Amino acid sequence: MEKDKALFEIVENGPLKVTGPFKLTGSDGKSIETDKEIFLCRCGHSSAKPFCDGSHRTKGFAG
Amino acid sequence: MMDSNDRDYTNGEITVFWRPAKCIHATTCYKELIDVFNPRKRPWVNMEGAPTKRIIEVVEKCPTQALYWRYNKDLSADPAYQPKPKEETETFTEIKVMKDGPLLLKGSFRVLNPDGSELKTMRLTSLCRCGSSRNMPFCDGNHRITGFSG
Numbered sequence: 001m002e003k004d005k006a007l008f009e010i011v012e013n014g015p016l017k018v019t020g021p022f023k024l025t026g027s028d029g030k031s032i033e034t035d036k037e038i039f040l041c042r043c044g045h046s047s048a049k050p051f052c053d054g055s056h057r058t059k060g061f062a063g
Numbered sequence: 064m065m066d067s068n069d070r071d072y073t074n075g076e077i078t079v080f081w082r083p084a085k086c087i088h089a090t091t092c093y094k095e096l097i098d099v100f101n102p103r104k105r106p107w108v109n110m111e112g113a114p115t116k117r118i119i120e121v122v123e124k125c126p127t128q129a130l131y132w133r134y135n136k137d138l139s140a141d142p143a144y145q146p147k148p149k150e151e152t153e154t155f156t157e158i159k160v161m162k163d164g165p166l167l168l169k170g171s172f173r174v175l176n177p178d179g180s181e182l183k184t185m186r187l188t189s190l191c192r193c194g195s196s197r198n199m200p201f202c203d204g205n206h207r208i209t210g211f212s213g
Binding site: 004005006007008009010011012016018020021022023024025026027028040041042043044045046049050056059061063 | 154155156158160161162163168170173175176182190192194196199200
């Protein structure tokens with residue numbers, strides 16, 4: 001069923017919202033415990049990578 | 064009476080019906096045919112584990128009708144029959160953060176644009192994390208040129 005799938009929503013000029021069944025693994029290969037709903041950085045400027053910290057606004061990210 | 068724990072299993076030729084409320088744990092099914100009826104496995108019935116003839120023999124030994132069977136060709140002729148959904152294990156989409164690179168998504172998932180339209184994706188998809196892809200939201204490898212770190 002559609003609602004059983006993970007959903008990735010592109011936020012305009014902002015992060016990637018993730019909901020549904022997912023598992024997140026960091027760049028070190030270790031799994032990262034998260035909330036059920038997360039926002040992942042898409043602009044490259046977050047100080048809290050892989051998560052969004054709102055830097056896209058100050059950096060004027062478009063995409 | 065239908066129950067939410069009821070399950071149907073098919074091998075394309077016959078369907079075996081499992082009605083757990085009727086089971087008295089006579090254990091006939093798995094003592095006779097563990098390759099098909101294995102209570103330690105999920106799904107516990109593996110219709111590929113034995114030939115149809117052998118499955119029918121064992122199902123008919125069930126003393127309580129907790130297990131019974133029908134030919135699929137007869138079922139499809141019965142308008143009252145509604146196949147039950149398969150027993151599904153929850154499938155997690157794997158999100159892997161690639162060092163100095165994109166997000167790698169693996170599994171069965173959906174990606175929506177800001178306007179709510181759905182993007183066509185593959186079972187393995189990489190999304191830009193560096194902010195400089197010329198093919199947003201996908202990765203185009205530009206992180207290597209811009210020297211993205213994170």
